[in-house]
Amino acid sequence: xxxxxxxxxxxxxxxxxxxxxxxxxxxxxxxxxxxxxxxxxxxxxxxxxxxxxxxxxxxxxxxxxxxxxxxxxxxxxxxxxxxxxxxxxxxxxxxxxxxxxxxxxxxxxxxxxxxxxxxxxxxxxxxxxxxxxxxxxxxxxxxxxxxxxxxxxxxxxxxxxxxxxxxxxxxxxxxxxxxxxxxxxxxxxxxxxxxxxxxxxxxxxx
Amino acid sequence: xxxxxxxxxxxxxxxxxxxxxxxxxxxxxxxxxxxxxxxxxxxxxxxxxxxxxxxxxxxxxxxxxxxxxxxxxxxxxxxxxxxxxxxxxxxxxxxxxxxxxxxxx
Numbered sequence: 001x002x003x004x005x006x007x008x009x010x011x012x013x014x015x016x017x018x019x020x021x022x023x024x025x026x027x028x029x030x031x032x033x034x035x036x037x038x039x040x041x042x043x044x045x046x047x048x049x050x051x052x053x054x055x056x057x058x059x060x061x062x063x064x065x066x067x068x069x070x071x072x073x074x075x076x077x078x079x080x081x082x083x084x085x086x087x088x089x090x091x092x093x094x095x096x097x098x099x100x101x102x103x104x105x106x107x108x109x110x111x112x113x114x115x116x117x118x119x120x121x122x123x124x125x126x127x128x129x130x131x132x133x134x135x136x137x138x139x140x141x142x143x144x145x146x147x148x149x150x151x152x153x154x155x156x157x158x159x160x161x162x163x164x165x166x167x168x169x170x171x172x173x174x175x176x177x178x179x180x181x182x183x184x185x186x187x188x189x190x191x192x193x194x195x196x197x198x199x200x201x202x203x204x205x206x
Numbered sequence: 207x208x209x210x211x212x213x214x215x216x217x218x219x220x221x222x223x224x225x226x227x228x229x230x231x232x233x234x235x236x237x238x239x240x241x242x243x244x245x246x247x248x249x250x251x252x253x254x255x256x257x258x259x260x261x262x263x264x265x266x267x268x269x270x271x272x273x274x275x276x277x278x279x280x281x282x283x284x285x286x287x288x289x290x291x292x293x294x295x296x297x298x299x300x301x302x303x304x305x306x307x308x309x310x311x
Contacts, residue, residue, distance in 0.1 A: 013301040020219035025290035029282045044225040112246035129260030131253045165242035
């Protein structure tokens with residue numbers, strides 16, 4: 001810390017870091033020019049901080065696990081199916097769902113930046129945006145999976161999907177053994193964020 | 207989805223910057239694939255000398271991309287941005303702790 005903000009000799013407001021001031025400057029200039037609407041900004045913040053998150057994707061996965069017709073439709077045209085559920089918006093224009101099977105495990109990365117299905121998973125975690133993950137996911141996916149604690153049988157192929165600004169992928173994980181008879185809400189509780197990126201597996205039922 | 211949720215953004219300015227960019231995109235200032243292409247280039251340039259960890263460095267690259275884009279299309283002149291940034295800094299430094307911080311004029 002370059003400056004002791006709690007020093008009583010300097011009883012001014014807490015000075016935000018340089019980039020925060022630069023963001024405020026852009027906001028001020030754009031607001032003065034009438035190019036942004038502060039209420040719309042607040043609405044976007046509220047949406048992404050509070051209303052959109054992996055619970056949306058988990059709901060989609062739980063439906064696919066419990067309804068074969070839904071699963072088929074989802075694999076055929078995910079964009080339309082999830083939009084029908086109300087999960088659409090920025091970075092959700094074209095979503096593809098890739099299904100894990102005993103033969104193939106799918107894993108998603110964005111090698112160029114951090115494209116991600118926001119309406120289904122929210123804002124990506126830091127590691128998804130890191131150079132390390134973006135570089136290694138393609139080069140050595142099994143090692144990356146091992147770092148996440150996922151070990152797959154040698155007979156399972158790993159397929160890596162590179163998300164772009166045009167197409168974003170969601171992994172449909174395999175339904176865990178022992179989950180027979182669970183209702184949709186309980187199934188959704190087994191679905192983790194990482195299992196829908198492909199760097200994790202769903203939880204096992206208690 | 208058990209336990210305490212992780213914060214979506216690590217820093218308030220990450221969230222503000224994100225919302226500002228999405229808002230400008232939604233109001234038609236630029237399209238998202240064009241934005242992603244520019245942002246990818248900045249990230250690649252920043253990552254040449256060291257590995258980016260996906261936190262502050264990620265959003266610093268994002269901010270630089272947005273500043274450059276708005277400078278190029280004439281929306282926000284860099285000198286104007288620098289001057290307004292300094293005005294905000296002065297406003298923070300002269301506002302008593304706890305009071306709302308406002309820009310003059």
